[in-house]
Amino acid sequence: MQKNQIALIEAIIFASRGIKKQDLEKLTSISEKDLDEIIDFLQKKYNNSEEHGIELRNIDGYLRFYSKENFSEILSKIVRKRSLNSLSNSQLEIVLLLATRNKMTKTEIDNIRGKDSYNILKQLLSSGVIKRHKKGRAYVYSLTDVFKDETMIEELVSNLGGAELDITRG
Amino acid sequence: MQKNQIALIEAIIFASRGIKKQDLEKLTSISEKDLDEIIDFLQKKYNNSEEHGIELRNIDGYLRFYSKENFSEILSKIVRKRSLNSLSNSQLEIVLLLATRNKMTKTEIDNIRGKDSYNILKQLLSSGVIKRHKKGRAYVYSLTDVFKDETMIEELVSNLGGAELDITRG
Amino acid sequence: MELLFKFEDFEGPLDLVLFLVKKNKLSIREIPLSLLADEFMEYLNKMKEMNLNVTSEFIVTASYLMQLKSKSLLPRSEEDKEFLSSKEKFYTQVEQYAKLKEMVENIKKSENIELKNYPVNVRIVFPKVNEKKLKRIIKNTLQEIEIKQKIYQIKKEELSIEVIMSQILTEHVGKNLFDILKESNSKYELIVKFLAILELIKLNKIYLDKKFKIKRVRENAKKSNSIN
Numbered sequence: 001m002q003k004n005q006i007a008l009i010e011a012i013i014f015a016s017r018g019i020k021k022q023d024l025e026k027l028t029s030i031s032e033k034d035l036d037e038i039i040d041f042l043q044k045k046y047n048n049s050e051e052h053g054i055e056l057r058n059i060d061g062y063l064r065f066y067s068k069e070n071f072s073e074i075l076s077k078i079v080r081k082r083s084l085n086s087l088s089n090s091q092l093e094i095v096l097l098l099a100t101r102n103k104m105t106k107t108e109i110d111n112i113r114g115k116d117s118y119n120i121l122k123q124l125l126s127s128g129v130i131k132r133h134k135k136g137r138a139y140v141y142s143l144t145d146v147f148k149d150e151t152m153i154e155e156l157v158s159n160l161g162g163a164e165l166d167i168t169r170g
Numbered sequence: 171m172q173k174n175q176i177a178l179i180e181a182i183i184f185a186s187r188g189i190k191k192q193d194l195e196k197l198t199s200i201s202e203k204d205l206d207e208i209i210d211f212l213q214k215k216y217n218n219s220e221e222h223g224i225e226l227r228n229i230d231g232y233l234r235f236y237s238k239e240n241f242s243e244i245l246s247k248i249v250r251k252r253s254l255n256s257l258s259n260s261q262l263e264i265v266l267l268l269a270t271r272n273k274m275t276k277t278e279i280d281n282i283r284g285k286d287s288y289n290i291l292k293q294l295l296s297s298g299v300i301k302r303h304k305k306g307r308a309y310v311y312s313l314t315d316v317f318k319d320e321t322m323i324e325e326l327v328s329n330l331g332g333a334e335l336d337i338t339r340g
Numbered sequence: 341m342e343l344l345f346k347f348e349d350f351e352g353p354l355d356l357v358l359f360l361v362k363k364n365k366l367s368i369r370e371i372p373l374s375l376l377a378d379e380f381m382e383y384l385n386k387m388k389e390m391n392l393n394v395t396s397e398f399i400v401t402a403s404y405l406m407q408l409k410s411k412s413l414l415p416r417s418e419e420d421k422e423f424l425s426s427k428e429k430f431y432t433q434v435e436q437y438a439k440l441k442e443m444v445e446n447i448k449k450s451e452n453i454e455l456k457n458y459p460v461n462v463r464i465v466f467p468k469v470n471e472k473k474l475k476r477i478i479k480n481t482l483q484e485i486e487i488k489q490k491i492y493q494i495k496k497e498e499l500s501i502e503v504i505m506s507q508i509l510t511e512h513v514g515k516n517l518f519d520i521l522k523e524s525n526s527k528y529e530l531i532v533k534f535l536a537i538l539e540l541i542k543l544n545k546i547y548l549d550k551k552f553k554i555k556r557v558r559e560n561a562k563k564s565n566s567i568n
Contacts (some may be wrong), residue, residue, distance in 0.1 A: 003221045004220060005239070006221050007220060007221055007222055007223035007241075007243040008223055009220075009221060010223035010224065011223025011224055011237045011238060011241040011244075011245060011460075012223070012241070012244065012245065012248065014223065014224050014235070014237065014434075014460035014462075015237050015241075015245045015248065015249050015458045015460055016248050016249070017463075019248070022290075023248075027244060027247065027248065028244070043295055044197060049177075050173040050177060051173045051176050051177055051180075052175060052177055052180060053176075053177035053178055053180035053181025053182070053184065054180065054184050054462045055178070064462075064463060065184070065273070066462055066463045066464070066465045067184065067185050067460040067462050067463070067464045067465050068177070068181060068182045068465070069465050071177075071178060071181040071182070072253070072561065074178065074197065074198070074543065075181060075182065075185045076191070076464070076542065076543075077197065077465045078185065078186055078189070078197060080183060087501075088246055088500075089500055092500075092501065092532070096531060122296055125240070125295075125297065125298045125412050126296060126298065126300075126301060126302070127296040127301055128296075128298060128301055128314040128315060128316050131316060131363075131518070132298075144298070144316045145316070145319070146314075146315040146316045146319065149463055149464070164217050181462075184460075184462040185461065185462055185464045186461075187459070187461065188459075200397065223392060223455075224460055225458070234459055235459070235460045235461075236457035236458060236459050236460060237457055237458040237460055238457070239456045239457060242455060242456050242457070242458070244459050246455070249458055254447060255448065259441075259444055261353060262444045262447065262448070263444055266440065266443050266444060266447060267440065281433075282433070282436060282437065282440065283352060283354065283437065283440075284352045284353055284354035284401070284433065284437060285351060285352025285354070285395070285397050285542070286355065286397065288396075309540055322455055322458070322459075323426065323447075325455050325457070325458075325459065326447055326450055327447070328453070329450060329455070329456075330446055330447065331383070331448060
C-alpha cells in the first residue's frame with residue numbers, strides 16, 4: 001500500500017458524493033486487491049479511532065464518509081437541516097413521489113396527482129428542493145443532493161420498505 | 171487536548187460548509203486556547219501527511235476541508251459540474267454579485283446594475299440558481315447550495331482574486 | 341465613420357454609458373461630463389428613432405446626466421460639494437458596473453481552468469432508531485392497512501407533518517409505534533406519520549425505547565447528551 005494511493009482514494013471518496021468500488025478502480029487503475037486493502041485501512045483508521053469524528057461507510061455499494069452517530073445531536077444544530085414540515089402538503093406529495101421514483105416528468109407527476117403541478121414544481125425548484133434537466137423535449141425532475149442530504153428522505157423512504165411502498169400505485 | 175474534542179471539532183468542520191472559529195467556540199464551549207490547539211493539530215495531521223488526500227484550510231476566516239492540489243486533475247473528472255456558460259451575461263452578473271456578497275435585496279441588485287432585474291431574478295429562481303426569503307418587507311436573494319456545489323462558483327471567484335473582487339465596496 | 345453596434349446590446353443605461361466610455365478610449369473620469377451627456381442623448385434619440393424599447397431607466401439616467409452637465413458648466417462648479425459628491429457617486433456606480441462586467445468575462449474564461457482544491461463534506465448522520473426492527477414493524481403495519489384511496493383523494497384529509505407531530509406529542513406519548521402507525525388509513529398517511537415520528541426523533545423531542553414505545557426526551561437529558 002503506497003501512501004499516495006491511500007491519499008488519492010481518500011480524496012476521491014471525499015470529493016464524490018458516494019462512489020462505487022468499481023468506479024474507483026476504473027478511475028485510478030489501482031488493482032481490486034490493493035483497493036480493498038486501502039479501503040479496509042481507511043475504515044479502520046477512521047471508524048475505530050476515538051480521535052476521528054467521521055467514518056467511512058459502505059451503503060448499498062457506495063463508499064462515503066459520514067459523521068459519527070454520537071455527534072448527530074450537535075451537528076443537527078449547525079447544519080441547516082431542512083425540516084420536512086416546512087413543506088406544504090402538495091409539496092410533500094411531490095417530494096415523496098420523487099423520493100420513491102427518482103426521476104419524473106411533469107406529466108407523470110400531474111397524472112398521479114390528478115392536477116397541474118406547475119406552481120408547486122416552481123416553488124420546489126426555487127427553494128432548492130428539486131432540480132430539473134432537459135431530456136428530449138420534456139424536463140425531468142428529481143430531488144437535489146442537498147435536499148437529500150439535509151432531510152435524508154431517501155433513507156426514510158427506504159426504511160419504509162422501498163419499492164413496496166411505491167405510493168404511486170396506492 | 172482530549173480525543174473526543176478533536177473528533178467533535180473534526181466532525182463539525184467536515185459537516186459544515188465552512189465554519190468560523192468563533193462559531194466552533196460557541197457551539198462546543200471549548201476554550202479558544204484549546205480550540206487553537208485542536209485546529210493546529212488537525213492542520214498538521216492532514217496537511218502535512220502524504221497519506222491524506224485532503225487538507226484543512228482557513229479561507230477568509232472560514233475553516234473547511236479541501237482536496238489537495240495534486241489530485242485536482244483526477245477529481246475534475248468525477249466532481250459533477252454545471253457549466254456557467256449556460257447562463258446569460260445578465261444572469262451571470264447577478265450570480266457574481268451574490269457570490270461575492272452572499273445576500274442582497276432586489277433594490278441593491280438593481281442599483282448596481284442600473285436597471286430592473288425582475289425578470290432575470292425570476293429566471294434564476296425557477297432554474298434553482300438562487301433562492302429567496304422574506305426579511306421584513308423585502309425579499310433577500312442568495313445562491314442555492316445546489317448551484318454552489320455544482321458550479322463551485324465560490325471557489326472560482328476566490329481564484330479570481332477573492333476579496334479584491336468585492337466590487338460593492340467601491 | 342460611426343462605430344457599428346447593435347442597439348439591443350444596451351440592456352440598461354449603464355451599458356450605454358460603458359459603451360460611450362469605450363468609444364472615447366478614455367476612462368470615465370477623463371471624459372468631460374458635457375460630452376458624455378450629449379452623446380448619451382444622441383444615442384437615446386437614435387434608439388427612439390429605431391423604435392427600440394427605451395425604458396424609463398434610460399430617461400432617468402439621461403436627465404441625471406443633463407443635470408450634472410449643466411452644473412459642471414457653472415463657474416466654480418469644482419467647489420460645489422453637492423455637485424462633486426453626485427459626480428463621484430455616478431463615477432463609482434459606472435466603475436463598479438464595469439468591474440462587474442469584467443468579472444463576468446473573467447469567470448467565463450476561468451471556467452476551463454481546473455480548480456486546484458475542491459471543497460469536501462461528509463454526510464451527517466442524524467439520530468437513528470434500530471433500522472431492521474423498524475423496517476419489520478412498518479412492513480407488518482403495511483400489511484394491515486387497506487389502501488382505501490388514491491393519493492390525491494387522501495390529500496384532502498390535510499395531513500401535514502407539523503400537525504401530526506404535535507398530535508404525537510400530545511396524544512401518543514407512551515404508545516407503541518406499531519399501534520400508532522396501524523391507525524393509518526392509507527400508505528400515504530402512514531408515511532406522513534412515520535416521517536413525523538422520525539422528525540421528532542431528529543429534533544430530539546422524543547425517542548423510542550426498546551419496546552418501540554414513544555418517550556419524551558427530558559430537557560436536562562438533552563443537555564448532557566449534547567456535550568458527548
